[in-house]
Amino acid sequence: HRLVLATRNAHKVTELRAILGRAGISLELLGADAFPEVPDVRETGVTFAENALLKAHALARATGLPAVADDSGLCVDVLGGAPGIFSARWAGKHGDDQANLDLLLAQLSDVPDEHRGAHFACAAALALPDGTERVTEGRLHGTLRRAPAGDGGFGYDPILQPTESDRTCAELTPDEKNAISHRGLAFRALAPLVGELVPG
Ligand code: ITT
Numbered sequence: 001h002r003l004v005l006a007t008r009n010a011h012k013v014t015e016l017r018a019i020l021g022r023a024g025i026s027l028e029l030l031g032a033d034a035f036p037e038v039p040d041v042r043e044t045g046v047t048f049a050e051n052a053l054l055k056a057h058a059l060a061r062a063t064g065l066p067a068v069a070d071d072s073g074l075c076v077d078v079l080g081g082a083p084g085i086f087s088a089r090w091a092g093k094h095g096d097d098q099a100n101l102d103l104l105l106a107q108l109s110d111v112p113d114e115h116r117g118a119h120f121a122c123a124a125a126l127a128l129p130d131g132t133e134r135v136t137e138g139r140l141h142g143t144l145r146r147a148p149a150g151d152g153g154f155g156y157d158p159i160l161q162p163t164e165s166d167r168t169c170a171e172l173t174p175d176e177k178n179a180i181s182h183r184g185l186a187f188r189a190l191a192p193l194v195g196e197l198v199p200g
Pocket of ligand 1: 008070074154
C-alpha cells in the first residue's frame with residue numbers, strides 16, 4: 001500500500017509507523033516533508049475530523065497518491081473541551097509543546113483533583129486522489145496532573161494520566177501508549193478501510 005502521510009510532526013510519524021505496521025497492513029509512509037512543494041494546509045475546520053480531512057485531501061490532490069492525516073488534541077472538561085483543535089498553538093506559537101503545557105497547568109492551578117478530567121482525541125483521515133474519503137476517531141480519557149512527569153511521548157503527555165493507570169502517558173513505553181492511545185484507536189480503526197480502498 002503506497003500511502004503518504006500528511007503531517008509535519010515527527011512524533012506522529014514515529015507513532016503511526018508503529019501503529020500501522022502492527023495493524024497487519026504494511027504501508028509506505030512518506031512524511032509531508034518529502035513534498036516540500038506542497039503548501040501547509042490552513043486548518044479552518046471546527047472539528048478534528050474536518051481538519052484531518054482537509055490535510056489528507058490537500059496531500060492526496062497534490063501528490064496523486066492516497067493520503068492519511070491525523071488531527072488531534074487535548075480536551076479539558078473544566079475548560080469546556082479546550083484547547084481541543086487549538087492544542088498545538090494554545091500558548092500562541094504553533095508546536096511549542098513546553099509553552100502550551102506550562103500555560104495549561106497555570107490555567108488549571110486552582111482546579112481541584114476531582115475536576116481535572118480530560119481526554120486526548122484523534123481523527124484519522126484517509127483521502128484518495130478521486131475524492132473518496134474515510135475518517136475514524138479515538139479517545140483516551142484520564143486526569144491531569146499538577147506537575148509534568150516522564151520523558152516519553154510529546155505534547156501534553158507528561159500531564160495526562162490515563163484512567164486506571166498510575167503513570168502519565170510520558171511514563172508509558174511507546175508500545176504501552178500506542179495500545180491505549182487516541183491515535184492507536186483511530187488508526188487501528190482506519191487500517192481495514194485502507195486495506196479495502198488502497199491497492200496493495
Ligand atoms: P500536523 O498538523 O502537521 O500533523 P501538528 O502537531 O500541528 O502536526 P495537530 O494540529 O493535530 O498537529 O495538533 C496536535 C497537538 O495536540 C500537538 O501539538 C499536541 O500538543 C497535542 N497532542 C496530540 N496528540 C498528542 C499525544 O499523543 N500526546 C500529547 N499531546 C498530543
